[in-house]
Amino acid sequence: xxxxxxxxxxxxxxxxxxxxxxxxxxxxxxxxxxxxxxxxxxxxxxxxxxxxxxxxxxxxxxxxxxxxxxxxxxxxxxxxxxxxxxxxxxxxxxxxxxxxxxxxxxxxxxxxxxxxxxxxxxxxxxxxxxxxxxxxxxxxxxxxxxxxxxxxxxxxxxxxxxxxxxxxxxxxxxxxxxxxxxxxxxxxxxxxxxxxxxxxxxxxxxxxxxxxxxxxxxxxxxxxxxxxxxxxxxxxxxxxxxxxxxxxxxxxxxxxxxxxxxxxxxxxxxxxxxxxxxxxxxxxxxxxxxxxxxxxxxxxxxxxxxxxxxxxxxxxxxxxxxxxxxxxxxxxxxxxxxxxxxxxxxxxxxxxxxxxxxxxxxxxxxxxxxxxxxxxxxxxxxxxxxxxxxxxxxxxxxxxxxxxxxxxxxxxxxxxxxxxxxxxxxxxxxxxxxxxxxxxxx
Amino acid sequence: xxxxxxxxxxxxxxxxxxxxxxxxxxxxxxxxxxxxxxxxxxxxxxxxxxxxxxxxxxxxxxxxxxxxxxxxxxxxxxxxxxxxxxxxxxxxxxxxxxxxxxxxxxxxxxxxxxxxxxxxxxxxxxxxxxxxxxxxxxxxxxxxxxxxxxxxxxxxxxxxxxxxx
Numbered sequence: 001x002x003x004x005x006x007x008x009x010x011x012x013x014x015x016x017x018x019x020x021x022x023x024x025x026x027x028x029x030x031x032x033x034x035x036x037x038x039x040x041x042x043x044x045x046x047x048x049x050x051x052x053x054x055x056x057x058x059x060x061x062x063x064x065x066x067x068x069x070x071x072x073x074x075x076x077x078x079x080x081x082x083x084x085x086x087x088x089x090x091x092x093x094x095x096x097x098x099x100x101x102x103x104x105x106x107x108x109x110x111x112x113x114x115x116x117x118x119x120x121x122x123x124x125x126x127x128x129x130x131x132x133x134x135x136x137x138x139x140x141x142x143x144x145x146x147x148x149x150x151x152x153x154x155x156x157x158x159x160x161x162x163x164x165x166x167x168x169x170x171x172x173x174x175x176x177x178x179x180x181x182x183x184x185x186x187x188x189x190x191x192x193x194x195x196x197x198x199x200x201x202x203x204x205x206x207x208x209x210x211x212x213x214x215x216x217x218x219x220x221x222x223x224x225x226x227x228x229x230x231x232x233x234x235x236x237x238x239x240x241x242x243x244x245x246x247x248x249x250x251x252x253x254x255x256x257x258x259x260x261x262x263x264x265x266x267x268x269x270x271x272x273x274x275x276x277x278x279x280x281x282x283x284x285x286x287x288x289x290x291x292x293x294x295x296x297x298x299x300x301x302x303x304x305x306x307x308x309x310x311x312x313x314x315x316x317x318x319x320x321x322x323x324x325x326x327x328x329x330x331x332x333x334x335x336x337x338x339x340x341x342x343x344x345x346x347x348x349x350x351x352x353x354x355x356x357x358x359x360x361x362x363x364x365x366x367x368x369x370x371x372x373x374x375x376x377x378x379x380x381x382x383x384x385x386x387x388x389x390x391x392x393x394x395x396x397x398x399x400x401x402x403x404x405x406x407x408x409x410x411x412x413x414x415x416x417x418x419x420x421x422x423x424x425x426x427x428x429x430x431x432x433x434x435x436x437x438x439x440x441x442x
Numbered sequence: 443x444x445x446x447x448x449x450x451x452x453x454x455x456x457x458x459x460x461x462x463x464x465x466x467x468x469x470x471x472x473x474x475x476x477x478x479x480x481x482x483x484x485x486x487x488x489x490x491x492x493x494x495x496x497x498x499x500x501x502x503x504x505x506x507x508x509x510x511x512x513x514x515x516x517x518x519x520x521x522x523x524x525x526x527x528x529x530x531x532x533x534x535x536x537x538x539x540x541x542x543x544x545x546x547x548x549x550x551x552x553x554x555x556x557x558x559x560x561x562x563x564x565x566x567x568x569x570x571x572x573x574x575x576x577x578x579x580x581x582x583x584x585x586x587x588x589x590x591x592x593x594x595x596x597x598x599x600x601x602x603x604x605x606x607x
Contacts, residue, residue: 099488099595191499191500191501192489192490192495192499192500192501193486193489193495193500193501193502194486194488194501195486195501195503195597196487196488196595196596196597196598197596197597197598197600197601197602198597198598198599198601199601200601219524221520221522222517222520222522222523223517225516225517225520226510226513226516226517229509229513229516230509342598346501347501355498355499358498358499359497359498359499362497362498362499362500362501362502362505363497363505365501366497366501366502366503366504366505367510370501370503371503371597371601371602371603371604372484372503372504372602372603372604374513374514374517376602377524377525377526377602377603377604378523378524378525380525380601380602381524381525382524
């Protein structure tokens with residue numbers, strides 16, 4: 001490998017004095033840089049694998065692609081959740097070809113090797129030819145992913161055995177995850193169904209877009225038209241105009257350390273927890289008021305309002321988005337090349353939510369989010385035309401200076417909701433990891 | 443008012459009309475084909491049971507009631523619906539139309555579909571099965587329910603679903 005700490009050209013160009021922050025466009029369009037990202041970012045950072053609620057029973061499993069590796073996330077017979085590489089230790093075939101299910105064991109269909117749902121090799125489908133003690137040290141068991149840790153039900157893997165803990169990695173993002181999970185009095189769960197789709201663009205464009213307050217009004221005008229129509233003749237009539245005029249004054253962006261960021265804003269979409277809008281009807285207002293009361297009793301008024309009313313676009317470096325907006329989406333981004341990504345989006349909600357509020361949550365989700373909503377597809381179009389534009393242009397730098405400060409630490413500062421300081425934090429961390437200045441090791 | 447049972451041919455011609463309006467991007471007229479209590483739904487490609495799952499308990503790709511059916515038509519006619527500007531070229535093929543149940547006022551209809559969508563130089567396909575409930579209101583057929591069940595496991599090849607199936 002080349003000396004990555006001194007790339008041919010700098011990845012980013014930071015000039016505090018001039019308040020400029022620029023990204024070298026090679027970072028979006030170079031396959032060579034993507035190959036280095038696989039080695040330095042996706043082999044060292046904590047990557048989202050799945051949620052505990054997806055595997056409620058012993059034997060439940062899902063298969064996932066995470067950081068380019070084929071994984072099985074399984075609820076083993078001992079009751080523990082485990083992550084294995086989905087590859088037979090004999091010839092390498094994937095031992096599980098289903099996306100999800102419940103199994104006591106995984107059988108490789110090539111030569112019939114059988115592994116327990118804890119990964120232990122149970123049978124080699126033969127009684128002769130191999131040494132008796134061939135698996136005495138367990139080397140032929142399914143290979144366990146070096147690190148698997150969880151925070152509030154969100155399970156992450158790390159391919160670096162000596163990585164810092166997930167807890168330390170998440171840094172300031174933990175408090176934001178708490179605010180999202182504390183919506184529930186019991187636990188948060190992934191609701192049935194998932195959106196899996198692809199975008200012909202560099203994955204970092206989606207990370208940027210997922211917490212970009214600046215793009216909201218130009219890109220999502222048709223969504224706000226739709227909301228405006230919904231609010232006609234209700235108490236919320238005029239709320240969209242107010243948003244258009246005052247968006248940049250309400251809320252903020254906070255950089256949470258280690259490249260994680262959150263956009264906190266006020267958008268009048270209604271939130272199942274716990275901001276009522278009139279089109280939902282009076283019958284759910286009572287329920288939402290009761291949730292607000294419960295949250296206020298438990299956490300105090302200020303935290304209740306933060307949990308209930310503030311829209312949160314949370315980015316977990318390098319490739320997870322948890323957006324608690326008109327609904328909650330957990331969005332995992334799997335880059336496949338420098339200009340192509342696979343995206344999976346799930347809906348998250350409180351386990352104890354009533355049928356009516358859950359229906360509203362899911363309806364709010366598809367009104368905007370996902371590959372057929374009124375919002376996300378227009379975002380996707382933006383990312384694809386960015387990719388097309390940078391690949392066909394000699395311009396070397398992308399300008400991301402909005403909100404740039406003269407002195408503050410890029411990884412932990414704050415800015416306005418339509419600033420670009422969250423991208424500055426992401427890219428500053430990305431540059432540190434890519435240049436080996438931060439190995440994310442204990 | 444007609445007391446005649448909704449016939450297979452009538453249902454078929456109605457589905458073809460809908461397909462034509464969509465391919466011609468006459469979306470406001472398309473929305474008028476739907477009754478006031480209508481739903482237009484596209485189940486997630488990998489849903490556990492896309493035929494019987496409910497959008498009230500499972501995530502769908504599309505779950506529109508009449509206000510959002512109109513909203514979708516209105517949105518997609520705007521230049522600011524960036525994902526569909528310029529409009530894709532589409533071709534809806536609707537085949538194997540089967541009348542499952544029928545009376546003078548209500549019919550349940552199944553059909554197979556393949557929709558080709560071309561955006562710039564790329565063409566993708568959406569294929570699967572439609573489940574319709576059609577109703578006769580004031581002498582005219584309307585859609586009360588249209589659910590599309592895709593023969594896909596994801597939108598990996600298609601990327602997104604911004605046209606109406």
